[in-house]
Amino acid sequence: MAVPKKRTSISKKRIHKNFWKRKGFSAALKAFSLARSLSTGNSKFVFVRKKKKE
Template sequence: MAVPKKRTSKSKGRSRKANWKRKAYFQAKVALSLAKSSLSGRSTSFIFQTQDEFTSSTSPDTDSSN
C-alpha cells in the first residue's frame, strides 16, 4: 500500500477541502437552476416528460406492441 513520505501541511489540506466544497456548491447551484427552469414551464433548452405524460404512455391498455 502506498504511504506518503511526508505529512501534508494544514494549509494544503484545507485548500483542497475548500476547492472540493466550492465545486460541490457550483454543481448544486446548477442543479437548482435547472430544476427551477423546468418547473417554470418556459424552458426550451431541454425536453422532459411530465407525470401525466409518463403515466399515459406507460399504461398497459395503450400498449400496441402485442
C-alpha cells in the same frame, strides 16, 4: 520497501478541501437552477412534453 509520505500542511489541506466543496456547490446550484426553470416552464435546454388538454 514502502516509505511513509510527508504530512500535508494544514493550509494545503484547507485549499484542497475548499476546492472540493466549491465543485459540489456549483453542481448543486446548476441542478437547482435547472429544476426551477423546468418547474416554471422557462427551460431552453431540456425539451419537456406538455400534456394536451382535451
